[in-house]
Amino acid sequence: MSREKSPELEILERSGALLNGHFELTSGRHSDRYFQCALALQYPEFVQALCCRITDEFATEQINCVIAPAVGGIPVTQEVGRLLDIRSLFAERQDGAMTLRRGFKIEPGERVLVVEDVVTTGGSVQEVVQLVQEIGAEVVGVGAIVDRSNGTVDFGVPFFAAYCQEVITWPQVECPLCRKQQPVNKPGSRSL
Numbered sequence: 069m070s071r072e073k074s075p076e077l078e079i080l081e082r083s084g085a086l087l088n089g090h091f092e093l094t095s096g097r098h099s100d101r102y103f104q105c106a107l108a109l110q111y112p113e114f115v116q117a118l119c120c121r122i123t124d125e126f127a128t129e130q131i132n133c134v135i136a137p138a139v140g141g142i143p144v145t146q147e148v149g150r151l152l153d154i155r156s157l158f159a160e161r162q163d164g165a166m167t168l169r170r171g172f173k174i175e176p177g178e179r180v181l182v183v184e185d186v187v188t189t190g191g192s193v194q195e196v197v198q199l200v201q202e203i204g205a206e207v208v209g210v211g212a213i214v215d216r217s218n219g220t221v222d223f224g225v226p227f228f229a230a231y232c233q234e235v236i237t238w239p240q241v242e243c244p245l246c247r248k249q250q251p252v253n254k255p256g257s258r259s260l
């Protein structure tokens with residue numbers, strides 16, 4: 069590993085959001101890394117540094133408002149909205165479908181940035197993209213703090229993540245760390 073650590077990786081590790089070791093994930097699979105983005109987003113300076121990467125990427129776009137799927141994306145939409153001085157909204161599930169509640173409104177023709185903390189399958193983000201497009205507004209792009217999709221997502225609009233984390237997991241029986249008899253950690257909250 070001769071490459072220098074990126075400032076984004078530095079933040080994720082310093083805040084404890086990204087841990088190295090031997091973990092059993094909620095899926096039951098094993099991994100040499102554990103990730104909990106919220107731990108990085110609890111620090112204002114880190115949220116700002118990470119969200120600046122997103123606003124820099126879309127700096128040339130005229131953006132009217134920013135929206136995220138609840139819950140993980142809320143700190144991201146708040147900070148991006150603050151940095152760009154634009155409205156910051158979030159969508160949430162009602163009867164299973166991503167919906168604008170609380171009186172949030174997007175007008176047809178508005179230019180909207182969709183943001184998220186972590187993109188894994190991209191399902192929630194895709195639903196928010198559709199929600200915005202069905203209103204008749206334009207999605208200028210998707211910005212995330214961390215891309216854990218291993219390059220598998222396509223939202224049909226430009227996608228940028230401040231940090232791409234390659235995710236490698238194994239079924240327990242194939243786990244090389246188990247084979248080395250390294251003790252396994254079982255983090256409490258959801259990860260994958």
Ligand SMILES: [Zn+2]
Nearest residue numbers: 098243245246
């Ligand atoms: Zn293992």
